[in-house]
Amino acid sequence: MNPTKKMAQFLLLLAFFFGHSALAQERFSIFVGSDPANVERMLKLAGLRDDDIAIDLGSGDGRIVIGAALANPKLRGIGVDIDAKLVKEATAAADKQGVGDRVRFIHQNAFDADLSKASVIFMWLWPELQTMLRPKILAEARPGTRVVTNVWDLGSWQPDRVDTDGPQISMWVVPARIEGNWRWELPIRGASRTYSALLEQRFQRAEGFARVGNRRSVLREVQLRGDEVKVLLDMTVDGAGFARHEFTGKVNGSTIEGSVRIRLSSANERGPEETIVLPWRAQRVADADYLAPTGLDKL
Numbered sequence: 001m002n003p004t005k006k007m008a009q010f011l012l013l014l015a016f017f018f019g020h021s022a023l024a025q026e027r028f029s030i031f032v033g034s035d036p037a038n039v040e041r042m043l044k045l046a047g048l049r050d051d052d053i054a055i056d057l058g059s060g061d062g063r064i065v066i067g068a069a070l071a072n073p074k075l076r077g078i079g080v081d082i083d084a085k086l087v088k089e090a091t092a093a094a095d096k097q098g099v100g101d102r103v104r105f106i107h108q109n110a111f112d113a114d115l116s117k118a119s120v121i122f123m124w125l126w127p128e129l130q131t132m133l134r135p136k137i138l139a140e141a142r143p144g145t146r147v148v149t150n151v152w153d154l155g156s157w158q159p160d161r162v163d164t165d166g167p168q169i170s171m172w173v174v175p176a177r178i179e180g181n182w183r184w185e186l187p188i189r190g191a192s193r194t195y196s197a198l199l200e201q202r203f204q205r206a207e208g209f210a211r212v213g214n215r216r217s218v219l220r221e222v223q224l225r226g227d228e229v230k231v232l233l234d235m236t237v238d239g240a241g242f243a244r245h246e247f248t249g250k251v252n253g254s255t256i257e258g259s260v261r262i263r264l265s266s267a268n269e270r271g272p273e274e275t276i277v278l279p280w281r282a283q284r285v286a287d288a289d290y291l292a293p294t295g296l297d298k299l
Helices: 003-019 036-046 063-071 084-096 127-140
Strands: 053-057 076-081 103-107 120-123 146-150 161-163 169-173 180-188 191-202 205-212 215-218 221-225 228-237 241-252 255-264 274-285
Touching: 036 063, 036 120, 036 146, 036 161, 036 169, 053 063, 063 076, 063 084, 063 103, 063 120, 076 084, 084 103, 120 127, 180 255, 205 221, 205 228, 215 228, 241 274
Parallel strands: 053 076, 053 120, 076 103, 120 146
Antiparallel strands: 146 169, 161 169, 180 191, 180 274, 191 205, 205 215, 221 228, 228 241, 241 255, 255 274
16 A cells, blocks of 8 residues: 555544544554554664664554664664553564564553663654653653654654654654753862853753853853753853853763863963863752852942
């Protein structure tokens, strides 16, 4: 059957079920096998690696997890489905394809699946069900985990990449949680400087503000991908002059570790700029130093 025609029929089936929701089990996804071409596109967008552990929430007959294992001979896979009959069929299919030693299928509710070790999560469920799984993914999956869906999205969480060569395939990268108050010290031109930053976050998008002494500035850019963060900051540091900072680091819970490259204006009017590279270790703190009283000497 033509893939476009098959998708059209599936969408009509969705409309029927949504229109008769009172007669159907609440938030239950019927099984419709993914088109092989779309499975291939999902696997390609995921960028499978040797060390991946892929999990398919609502794995059906197992074709996505089995396909991932066939595409990469070192990858391990887990399929989760609420239908015991499909779990049995998927297990038999994995054995037949010769990947039964690296793939297993579990009879389980998707909301009870263990996502803590997964590096790739696949889904093709009802749109509402996928969106309801979003808080679980953000809370349990490790930063950097890729989430790949077929057709449906994850609500207001915008994908990092999409493939529109057919029904839309989308991929998200689970971001580290960086919202809150941070503090770090940097030795600049003979003195230790205390930096306080306040970061706000919505999924992988973040913005923030920084304070050194009584001076404040807007963070010019905050880039977040998985556990990797890059922050640009331009501000005058009392006693050191104007400083352009480029922070790069990795988030590990309440700590960010990496380095900062600082371009300092000349110490005198005729001298050259100075560039220094320093270790950077920021710590999440409870107190918002950024909001502490300033006094009247500086704005």
